[in-house]
Amino acid sequence: MKQITKYQCDYCNRSYVSKYKAKEHESKCFYNPSNKSCVTCKHVDVKEFFDSEGKVYDAVSWCYQMDIEIFRKGCVVKHCVGWKTKEDE
Numbered sequence: 001m002k003q004i005t006k007y008q009c010d011y012c013n014r015s016y017v018s019k020y021k022a023k024e025h026e027s028k029c030f031y032n033p034s035n036k037s038c039v040t041c042k043h044v045d046v047k048e049f050f051d052s053e054g055k056v057y058d059a060v061s062w063c064y065q066m067d068i069e070i071f072r073k074g075c076v077v078k079h080c081v082g083w084k085t086k087e088d089e
Helices: 019-027
Strands: 042-049 056-063
Touching: none
Parallel strands: none
Antiparallel strands: 042 056
16 A cells, blocks of 8 residues: 655645645635635626516626626636725725
8 A cells, every 4th residue: 555645725625746736736726815816806796687577597707896707718817906805895
């Protein structure tokens, strides 16, 4: 039997065999507050779109500070000027 060591991101718990890769990931991780990404911001929420009958036909992740859709493919928001911690007033 062999013991295997893994390294885990302090922010999202993703695991890596390489310590170097784990550190590299942590520096870019969306859940690392120093990256000021949408997932750690107080302005992120869901925006619902309604049809003419008042029924929801779509719901997207939305930034109410910047007034943009987020978390869509190809839309990586980091170091946002409107970012605030979830604890900020």
